[in-house]
Amino acid sequence: MGSLRRHEGYLLIDNRESPGVSDAMLHTVWPPLPPGAGCGMFEAPTITCSHCQRVVILNPLRTRDRAYCPKCDHYLCDACGVVLIQSGTCRPFAQIIDEAMEKAVKGADNG
Numbered sequence: 001m002g003s004l005r006r007h008e009g010y011l012l013i014d015n016r017e018s019p020g021v022s023d024a025m026l027h028t029v030w031p032p033l034p035p036g037a038g039c040g041m042f043e044a045p046t047i048t049c050s051h052c053q054r055v056v057i058l059n060p061l062r063t064r065d066r067a068y069c070p071k072c073d074h075y076l077c078d079a080c081g082v083v084l085i086q087s088g089t090c091r092p093f094a095q096i097i098d099e100a101m102e103k104a105v106k107g108a109d110n111g
Contacts, residue, residue, distance in 0.1 A: 007074055009046040011057060016041050033057065050074035050092045051084070 013033075015021065021038030033042070034057075045058045050069065054077045058066075067081020068074070071090035084090065 004068075004073075004075060007047055008058075009048060009055070011042070011044045011046050013037060013042040015039055034059075047075045049077035049080050050094075051076055051080040051090075053093045054079075 015038060020040065023035045023038065026033045026035070026038050036042075044060075047056050047058060047066075048054070049056060050072050051074075056075075056077050067076040067078060067084065069076055069080075069084055069090050069092075072092045074092070076084060
């Protein structure tokens with residue numbers, strides 16, 4: 001098993017040559033960005049939740065553990081982490097898409 005860092009992405013916002021974006025404007029985007037990220041240059045690692053495909057900007061100041069699914073060997077967003085704890089079921093997004101495709105094919109065969 002390799003390092004979980006292999007799943008990380010990278011976010012770069014470079015406003016060094018412009019007035020930047022106000023903090024009020026940053027609060028309108030998802031995922032939310034930290035204050036000051038719209039001015040100057042902002043760099044942060046990201047992960048994509050394997051269960052819902054939500055992109056999470058990793059906060060280097062976070063002290064609690066990040067949700068992790070040992071069955072699919074990926075980090076999860078907080079919402080999917082709660083579902084995993086409650087249900088104990090791993091449902092990666094790829095599995096959800098496969099199930100939907102199979103259902104669509106079966107529906108097309110019956111029509």
